[in-house]
Amino acid sequence: xxxxxxxxxxxxxxxxxxxxxxxxxxxxxxxxxxxxxxxxxxxxxxxxxxxxxxxxxxxxxxxxxxxxxxxxxxxxxxxxxxxxxxxxxxxxxxxxxxxxxxxxxxxxxxxxxxxxxxxxxxxxxxxxxxxxxxxxxxxxxxxxxxxxxxxxxxxxxxxxxxxxxxxxxxxxxxxxxxxxxxxxxxxxxxxxxxx
Amino acid sequence: xxxxxxxxxxxxxxxxxxxxxxxxxxxxxxxxxxxxxxxxxxxxxxxxxxxxxxxxxxxxxxxxxxxxxxxxxxxxxxxxxxxxxxxxxxxxxxxxxxxxxxxxxxxxxxxxxxxxxxxxxxxxxxxxxxxxxxxxxxxxxxxxxxxxxxxxxxxxx
Numbered sequence: 001x002x003x004x005x006x007x008x009x010x011x012x013x014x015x016x017x018x019x020x021x022x023x024x025x026x027x028x029x030x031x032x033x034x035x036x037x038x039x040x041x042x043x044x045x046x047x048x049x050x051x052x053x054x055x056x057x058x059x060x061x062x063x064x065x066x067x068x069x070x071x072x073x074x075x076x077x078x079x080x081x082x083x084x085x086x087x088x089x090x091x092x093x094x095x096x097x098x099x100x101x102x103x104x105x106x107x108x109x110x111x112x113x114x115x116x117x118x119x120x121x122x123x124x125x126x127x128x129x130x131x132x133x134x135x136x137x138x139x140x141x142x143x144x145x146x147x148x149x150x151x152x153x154x155x156x157x158x159x160x161x162x163x164x165x166x167x168x169x170x171x172x173x174x175x176x177x178x179x180x181x182x183x184x185x186x187x188x189x190x191x192x193x194x195x
Numbered sequence: 196x197x198x199x200x201x202x203x204x205x206x207x208x209x210x211x212x213x214x215x216x217x218x219x220x221x222x223x224x225x226x227x228x229x230x231x232x233x234x235x236x237x238x239x240x241x242x243x244x245x246x247x248x249x250x251x252x253x254x255x256x257x258x259x260x261x262x263x264x265x266x267x268x269x270x271x272x273x274x275x276x277x278x279x280x281x282x283x284x285x286x287x288x289x290x291x292x293x294x295x296x297x298x299x300x301x302x303x304x305x306x307x308x309x310x311x312x313x314x315x316x317x318x319x320x321x322x323x324x325x326x327x328x329x330x331x332x333x334x335x336x337x338x339x340x341x342x343x344x345x346x347x348x349x350x351x352x
Contacts (some may be wrong), residue, residue: 057244127315127335152302155275162302184307186273187244189317189335 016125021183022140026120028083028113031096031103033098035186036111037152038135038142045077046136046145046172048165050127052082052112054102055093056188059130061154063106066130069150069165070110077171078134080110085121086129094191106160119192128187135169145172150184216272216282216295221306227269228310228324235266235348236324240310241350242273243285247337248319254344256293263319266348268293275301325351 017023025038039045048069052059070080086094096114103112115121124133134146147170151160168178230236239255252282254333255268270291274282276299286295295350300306306315311333321338324331330351338344 057242111299121346126319142341152304154303155277155301179252183304184314184316186307186318189247189319189337 001152005129016123017144017147019144019147023191024123028115028120030113031100031108033133036113036121036143043077043078043081044137045152046169047142048078048080048135048169049075049078049133049135050082051121051124051129051131053084053086053091053094053129053188054098055086055091055182056089056129058154058185060189065150065157067108073169074110076173076175082108082110082112083115083120084112085115085118085126085145087118087136090191090193097161097174118192121192126190128189132165134172136172145178146181149185154185214291214295216279216286216297216299218276218279218299219303221298221309222298223296224271224306225309230326232267232326234326235351236326237266237268237348238271238324239268239321240271240273240318240336242318243278243282244274245318251319251338252289252291254341256291270295274296282339301335321347323347323351335343
């Protein structure tokens with residue numbers, strides 16, 4: 001019996017940037033009310049972009065490690081920028097007010113931006129949180145050098161063996177190729193509208 | 196009286212031990228993915244803390260009810276393994292009858308692609324396999340209703 005018609009399974013996340021792609025700049029609001037763009041970072045060698053949120057238990061498990069990444073790498077030219085694209089109607093815990101609360105409570109010394117229209121998350125192709133895009137800067141253009149997980153152990157930071165983001169940034173700082181360019185991890189779906 | 200007490204005890208014990216999750220490594224999931232069974236396999240990846248996952252669980256539970264073609268449902272739980280008691284308490288509370296495997300394989304990057312190369316790792320996610328024909332369908336999304344899930348199963352029949 002022929003199945004007439006096509007059953008379409010549309011993934012909530014669009015395809016997004018791949019390794020090597022140039023990243024379009026964005027202009028998103030930080031929890032301190034200021035707007036932040038990649039262009040603001042005149043002296044950066046790259047950016048550690050992390051699609052994150054307040055509510056996902058996996059994001060919570062990585063929270064201290066995200067803070068530590070900024071502490072380690074901002075001074076070396078690779079600051080962290082966290083972006084929350086979750087629709088607060090679907091996930092009230094991810095409202096802007098809640099983001100402000102979290103940034104304050106955890107003492108974030110990096111931007112925690114709200115992607116209100118979800119266009120930046122869609123451009124990157126962020127499917128889940130937390131997901132990292134390590135960008136390297138070449139002649140004022142940012143390109144993607146690594147996509148994926150922070151390390152290989154969500155549950156236990158001290159038991160993590162493969163620290164993917166650190167290895168990628170260390171390689172970029174040393175002018176060496178990034179050995180592991182793409183990884184996957186279990187995470188919470190980014191709460192896109194109408195998905 | 197003693198007999199009644201023994202029977203009551205056995206009944207209570209039976210209920211207390213009903214529906215527990217089995218903690219497994221990925222090789223158990225791999226076996227499931229390669230099963231030679233005649234029955235269509237419906238494999239759902241979920242966690243107790245994942246609201247959309249929990250919301251759609253009843254759709255998988257009701258796949259076993261009378262009147263529908265038989266499929267084998269396996270719910271693969273991704274809570275951390277040290278949260279087994281919480282998973283079992285959840286299953287007891289929600290009266291989950293489907294088989295639940297708690298996958299204790301924290302190095303996610305080693306197995307996500309083995310489930311499906313298109314999977315980004317977000318949950319809920321569902322894989323449907325027809326072992327007889329090899330047909331398979333994967334969806335990294337939550338199901339709005341029973342019809343959507345039925346369509347996915349029909350697609351592999």
